Amino acid sequence: MADKHPELKSAELADASIHRGPGGETHQVASDDMPALTSRQGIPISDNQNSLKTGRRGPTLMEDFLFREKIFHFDHERIPERVVHARGFGAHGFFETYESLADITAADVFQRAGERTPAFVRFSTVAGNKGSSDLARDVRGFAVKLYTKEGNWDIVGNNIPVFFIQDAIKFPDLIHAAKQEPDRGFPQAQTAHDNFWDFISLMPESINMALWIMSDRTIPRSFRFMEGFGVHTFRLINADGKSTYVKFHWKPKLGMQSVVWNEAVKLNGADPDFHRRDLWDAIQAGDYPEWELGLQLFDDAFADEFEFDILDATKIIPEERVPIRRVGRLVLDRTVDNFFAETEQVAFHTANIVPGVDFTNDPLLQGRNFSYLDTQLKRLGTTNFTDLPINAPKCPFHSFTQDGHMAFNNPRGRVNYEPNSWGTGPRETPKGFRSFAAEDAGEKRRARGELFADHYSQARQFYVSQSEIEQTHIKDAFVFELSKVETPAIRARVVSHLVNVDKTLAQMVADGLGIKLPAAAEPAREVITDLPPSPALSIVNNAPGSFKGRKLGILVSDGADAKLLAALEAAAAQQGAMVELIAPKVGGFTASDGKQRPAKQKVNGGPSVLYDAVAVLLSQEGTLQLQQEATARDFVADAFAHAKFIATTKEAAPLLEKAGVEPDGGVMSLGGPKDAERFLELCAQLRFWEREPKVHAV
Numbered sequence: 001m002a003d004k005h006p007e008l009k010s011a012e013l014a015d016a017s018i019h020r021g022p023g024g025e026t027h028q029v030a031s032d033d034m035p036a037l038t039s040r041q042g043i044p045i046s047d048n049q050n051s052l053k054t055g056r057r058g059p060t061l062m063e064d065f066l067f068r069e070k071i072f073h074f075d076h077e078r079i080p081e082r083v084v085h086a087r088g089f090g091a092h093g094f095f096e097t098y099e100s101l102a103d104i105t106a107a108d109v110f111q112r113a114g115e116r117t118p119a120f121v122r123f124s125t126v127a128g129n130k131g132s133s134d135l136a137r138d139v140r141g142f143a144v145k146l147y148t149k150e151g152n153w154d155i156v157g158n159n160i161p162v163f164f165i166q167d168a169i170k171f172p173d174l175i176h177a178a179k180q181e182p183d184r185g186f187p188q189a190q191t192a193h194d195n196f197w198d199f200i201s202l203m204p205e206s207i208n209m210a211l212w213i214m215s216d217r218t219i220p221r222s223f224r225f226m227e228g229f230g231v232h233t234f235r236l237i238n239a240d241g242k243s244t245y246v247k248f249h250w251k252p253k254l255g256m257q258s259v260v261w262n263e264a265v266k267l268n269g270a271d272p273d274f275h276r277r278d279l280w281d282a283i284q285a286g287d288y289p290e291w292e293l294g295l296q297l298f299d300d301a302f303a304d305e306f307e308f309d310i311l312d313a314t315k316i317i318p319e320e321r322v323p324i325r326r327v328g329r330l331v332l333d334r335t336v337d338n339f340f341a342e343t344e345q346v347a348f349h350t351a352n353i354v355p356g357v358d359f360t361n362d363p364l365l366q367g368r369n370f371s372y373l374d375t376q377l378k379r380l381g382t383t384n385f386t387d388l389p390i391n392a393p394k395c396p397f398h399s400f401t402q403d404g405h406m407a408f409n410n411p412r413g414r415v416n417y418e419p420n421s422w423g424t425g426p427r428e429t430p431k432g433f434r435s436f437a438a439e440d441a442g443e444k445r446r447a448r449g450e451l452f453a454d455h456y457s458q459a460r461q462f463y464v465s466q467s468e469i470e471q472t473h474i475k476d477a478f479v480f481e482l483s484k485v486e487t488p489a490i491r492a493r494v495v496s497h498l499v500n501v502d503k504t505l506a507q508m509v510a511d512g513l514g515i516k517l518p519a520a521a522e523p524a525r526e527v528i529t530d531l532p533p534s535p536a537l538s539i540v541n542n543a544p545g546s547f548k549g550r551k552l553g554i555l556v557s558d559g560a561d562a563k564l565l566a567a568l569e570a571a572a573a574q575q576g577a578m579v580e581l582i583a584p585k586v587g588g589f590t591a592s593d594g595k596q597r598p599a600k601q602k603v604n605g606g607p608s609v610l611y612d613a614v615a616v617l618l619s620q621e622g623t624l625q626l627q628q629e630a631t632a633r634d635f636v637a638d639a640f641a642h643a644k645f646i647a648t649t650k651e652a653a654p655l656l657e658k659a660g661v662e663p664d665g666g667v668m669s670l671g672g673p674k675d676a677e678r679f680l681e682l683c684a685q686l687r688f689w690e691r692e693p694k695v696h697a698v
């Protein structure tokens with residue numbers, strides 16, 4: 001067995017004895033408590049600095065098997081990135097069942113109240129490559145693997161409950177159009193280009209999703225503050241074989257929250273790993289993110305009376321029509337040990353379901369059930385990827401599959417088929433998976449259900465369910481994206497669909513683009529229904545009213561008021577929020593009590609986009625110095641432009657003035673430590689939205 005690499009026990013540098021080689025190179029030689037470096041064959045290595053040569057200055061020898069092994073392995077380190085959802089971040093945790101659901105499903109995971117099932121979750125962006133930025137405007141993947149006692153169950157979902165297309169046969173077209181254009185290889189991780197909007201405008205079934213992706217849902221504040229959805233209608237089957245339709249929802253305990261677009265643009269530069277770091281930091285700090293699993297359960301009678309087809313993945317069932325029953329919680333409490341082994345090699349598959357769960361005929365789901373297994377083979381290179389620790393079930397498993405590349409989990413003995421006479425098993429079991437005996441018959445056709453053709457009613461419902469602030473964001477996002485589209489006819493075609501969604505929205509987008517309002521696109525189905533708003537669809541109207549899990553950034557300098565600082569830190573801790581200090585030098589600053597404190601960020605590396613609210617605690621000298629520093633002026637100017645709450649001291653006020661900040665209800669002057677709690681209470685509103693219309697004139 002290969003030893004794990006020794007872990008550094010503290011932030012202290014490892015104290016290995018250092019020797020200099022003849023060329024001046026550094027040799028760190030193993031001591032008694034440190035293992036020797038070896039090749040992959042276990043051969044101890046004496047020199048990891050020099051390749052084998054003829055003479056000191058001669059050519060490198062082919063004979064150097066240690067060099068060859070090292071470079072050979074390095075050359076093959078990368079595996080193909082996922083064709084979609086390439087950029088992701090995973091964490092371990094558990095799912096806890098609240099109550100037995102035995103009346104609805106035989107799924108083992110739902111049988112016993114309080115039972116915990118190990119889980120692994122991978123969040124992702126869809127379109128960007130592995131090295132793209134976290135704050136791309138994009139759908140987020142929300143893939144959950146539950147290692148149940150009756151096998152692995154994957155809910156491979158997104159943070160948006162609807163999808164672009166209704167039939168999986170369109171998936172390659174959708175993804176080709178969304179990803180970088182094939183001739184030029186850009187833009188990546190962006191939908192703001194001609195090919196994407198060309199496709200959308202020619203596929204009216206995607207218009208509902210277009211409204212969702214232009215909303216703030218596609219620029220989440222972090223993975224911790226977003227919802228997840230299984231999207232399709234699935235079935236739950238109980239022990240008597242009775243089927244109940246189900247839609248899966250993940251509801252974040254911290255509430256939903258998004259950033260604003262200008263902030264996302266800047267975050268991509270300031271910290272392209274903003275979402276990864278956020279999840280990593282929260283889990284490392286013991287602030288474990290949590291989601292509740294919600295089920296929308298319904299029967300055939302509802303499916304028949306519902307005005308849309310429950311097999312159509314471009315439609316939701318509003319929570320107000322079928323309430324969500326919360327049946328358990330998902331807690332992420334452990335970061336990965338090795339990114340490649342876990343986050344990169346994890347393989348999710350919609351067809352990984354367990355007894356008690358089943359599919360429906362949703363044509364998108366049916367196609368996905370082919371795609372995932374197929375893509376894993378390409379990406380992980382062998383059918384045996386299921387034996388990797390991250391993918392293997394945690395319950396006993398016995399199958400007669402065998403051999404293949406990298407078969408390292410090999411059964412013993414003579415029996416590799418069944419039935420057999422050897423009496424050792426494994427054998428079929430009456431508890432095994434059984435498909436629900438749905439009756440399906442019909443002509444063989446390339447067609448879809450008639451109700452699939454209403455492309456606009458739910459898009460309108462989504463729009464009218466938003467707060468005014470969010471409606472403005474949707475309009476702004478359309479204008480931004482279509483302004484990047486170079487072909488005027490494509491811009492107009494998109495707007496022609498918006499006319500069917502909401503005339504005012506279409507008019508505002510047309511105005512924003514500086515074009516005339518086009519005629520409405522011809523709907524595939526004449527009837528467009530005015531559905532009642534679904535209040536659950538707004539993020540802003542459902543704000544949690546809490547600063548818990550958020551981050552306060554405090555700009556400090558030498559002489560910063562120590563009492564005020566302590567009061568802000570205490571008030572933030574009381575709310576369950578984190579604090580980061582930003583100073584002119586990362587080594588630290590001396591507060592007014594004469595004590596030296598380290599900073600987390602130097603001012604040009606800690607812009608205010610990294611924080612949910614900011615406080616400026618500068619001494620008079622600090623203010624004089626930072627008034628001259630562009631990044632300090634940006635710190636407050638951006639916080640102001642992004643509608644954040646800002647606390648300031650009298651001494652720091654000139655910096656705000658120089659940055660063009662005009663004090664309003666979201667800017668609080670701290671008179672003394674007693675004001676800290678009041679400021680944090682203000683922060684619980686998350687943003688001072690009233691300011692937004694005043695800072696955006698275009």
Ligand code: HDD
Nearest residue numbers: 082084085122141142143157158168171231367371372375
């Ligand atoms: Fe997919 C990955 C979610 C439609 C084909 N998909 C992938 C991942 C998520 C989703 C979260 C990343 C899993 C991970 O973290 O490893 N996909 C969705 C949702 C969809 C959807 C919610 C619609 C409701 N996908 C979809 C269709 C197809 C695919 C219609 C093909 C017919 N998806 C794939 C894939 C990927 C994938 C090519 C790429 C990497 C992987 O599977 O493992 O098979």
